[in-house]
Amino acid sequence: MNSHRNRPAISANLDGRHFDLVVLGGGTIGLSAAREVRTRGLSVLVLERDSIGRGASWAAAGMLSPLGEALEPGPFLRFGLRSLELWPTFARALEEEAGIGIEYRECGKLRLAYSEQEEARLRRRLAWALAQGFPADWWEPARVLKDHPGLRPDLRGALYLEQDFRVDNRLLVDALRRACLVRGVELAEGCEAAAIETEGKRARGVRLSNGHRVRADRILVATGAWSGQLGGLPHPLPVRPIRGEMVALRPSTGGVWRAGKPGVAPGVPRVLESERIYLVPRDDGRLLAGATEMDVGFAKGPTVDGVMHVLREATSLVPALEGAQILESWSGFRPGSPDGMPILGEFPAVGDLFLATGHYRNGILLTPATAEAMGRLVADESTTDLPEAFLPDRLF
Ligand SMILES: Cc1cc2nc3c(=O)[nH]c(=O)nc-3n(C[C@H](O)[C@H](O)[C@H](O)COP(=O)(O)OP(=O)(O)OC[C@H]3O[C@@H](n4cnc5c(N)ncnc54)[C@H](O)[C@@H]3O)c2cc1C
Missing domain, CATH: 3.30.9.10 (D-Amino Acid Oxidase, subunit A, domain 2)
Known part of the structure; x- marks a missing residue:
């Protein structure tokens, strides 16, 4: 399977452009959230510093294993089971939209x-x-x-x-990439976000490492294991x-x-x-x-x-x-977080800045539930889906 098919030209010049939402990071988490938010009619740009979907999402094994991974009942197990419940519909819709099979198998x-x-x-x-x-x-x-x-x-x-199921995660990123394009999400590869830019206490844009600036009403950080390297924040994100x-x-x-x-x-x-x-x-x-x-x-x-x-x-x-x-x-x-839990929600000190990172061993499993929750949070400003144990406030 050619993971580079349908590759768009790198968005030529983003300098000064404005989007309702800019997503940083083109892994399964960033792409699935971008696709979800775009469905609600917002303009969305995904900035990827390398090639789309070549980070952890490409390297994973594709196990969807909430019971195998959860050590005890609690928010991780509940969120994992919610995601597993979403997987069949998510996989079917994605395959139809992208025209790419993702080998989702309920195998045990x-x-x-x-x-x-x-x-x-x-x-x-x-x-x-x-x-x-x-x-x-x-x-x-x-x-x-x-x-x-x-x-x-x-x-x-x-x-x-x-x-306990499985999916081909490389086909998954191919399909997400394609579905984003079908829905009208703009994808920019080879574009590294250097720093979040703020006005007052609200995020208002992103400075790229080539010095260009993109303006945004909202920003979603989905830069996986590299989340701790992002500049312009009052404290670095604790992801390793x-x-x-x-x-x-x-x-x-x-x-x-x-x-x-x-x-x-x-x-x-x-x-x-x-x-x-x-x-x-x-x-x-x-x-x-x-x-x-x-x-x-x-x-x-x-x-x-x-x-x-x-x-x-x-x-x-x-x-x-x-x-x-x-x-x-x-x-x-x-992307490891200090307590092994995902980091999902609004950044405490900066308005309009959202985090979806720290998925550690389970980002493929948690993709549908994360997209669902972040879509609602970013586009509709509803926090009802997010377990408290995942909120960024706990870490700062
Ligand atoms: C060997 C291995 C096996 C795994 N097996 C499983 C499994 O079986 N099941 C499961 O559920 N999970 C598994 N995982 C975990 C899963 O892969 C991750 O949790 C998930 O892929 C995280 O997705 P992401 O989109 O956050 O990160 P990534 O896929 O890493 O995407 C982040 C993207 O952000 C980009 N980026 C970084 N910094 C910047 C910047 N400054 N500007 C622009 N772009 C930037 C990166 O280039 C990258 O493309 C495994 C992981 C590994 C490594």
């Missing part, structure tokens, strides 16, 4: 236990999930291995999470990059899943996860293995160490992957 996930301690932790999690009323189950080893004969056989069982490295493999036939019988379509492959690695299938047979988590600033990857770690864990889980072809390795920077 198996979390595998290989030690007594892992089994105990997963069984506690199962009890918790069932008590909350979520569809989940314990699968004995024979059942898991029947569908996944390539797995290491000394398995103790697996927690099956039914409400957490690097993740991944590898794409093409397993040899029968590598992981039971081969489909001739004439019978194989089931939609599930996501497989241990405490050290996840394996996310794509419909074309690729398997994405990941991911490392490194707090090393913006040090670029992938590194030998990171890739070796991923390959070691992947082949330990599925020995048959030793014969797999390595297709690609890459890295990306997750």
Whole structure:
């Protein structure tokens, strides 16, 4: 799939132009919010300093996993479940609008236990999930291995999470980019926002690193892991990059899943996860293995160490992957916040300045709910959708 198709010319000269909303950052968060706000009739510009959709949104694995990621009931789980609920409609509408399929699959996930301690932790999690009323189950080893004969056989069982899905995040950014253009959002690539410009205590524009100025009634910061670098704010945004490295493999036939019988379509492959690695299938047979988590600033990857770690864990889980072809390795920077929660809402000290950042490990999952909430907040000035635990006030 060519992720550069339909690329518009870089908006030639933005100097002095005015928009109802300027969005900083062209990842899934910025693009989906821009599309949402544009639907309400506002003029919208997205400023992207690099190419649209080549940040964390491109590097992710595309798991949509609120139950797998939430450690306890609370605002993150509620927001994640709201997003999961929105995903089917969001995916359908986006695919129609963009004419690009995004491989949204309601596949479920198996979390595998290989030690007594892992089994105990997963069984506690199962009890918790069932008590909350979520569809989940314990699968004995024979059942898991029947569908996944390539797995290491000394398995103790697996927690099956039914409400755990996946999407192809690279197709997602392609589709969002296209849908933005269809709706009349202006996209400007190669345009770095250097600083927010204010008048009194309200944001009124953006200074670009080439010295040009764009005027705006409202500004939405969606610059992901780089949010802390933005100038012109009374305090820098407390977002730090957490690097993740991944590898794409093409397993040899029968590598992981039971081969489909001739004439019978194989089931939609599930996501497989241990405490050290996840394996996310794509419909074309690729398997994405990941991911490392490194707090090393913006040090670029992938590194030998990171890739070796991923390959070691992947082949330990599925020995048959030793014969797999390595297709690609890459890295990306997750936008980490101090408490691991997204930062969503109006900036406390500057009016008309909104933040949608800090989505850390779950920005793909949270895209529809974030777009919904930020659309209402920015365009309609309603705050009802935003969990208090996500509001920027908590950090300043
Ligand atoms: C290896 C890895 C695996 C992941 N797996 C998953 C997963 O399975 N499921 C899930 O839900 N999430 C996952 N995530 C997390 C998810 O990718 C992020 O939370 C999400 O993509 C954040 O989206 P974003 O739009 O905020 O950031 P980004 O996609 O990084 O977009 C930010 C954009 O802002 C631009 N920018 C930065 N500064 C400026 C500036 N000054 N001016 C203009 N533009 C600027 C950048 O170039 C970038 O394009 C993963 C992340 C990684 C790295």
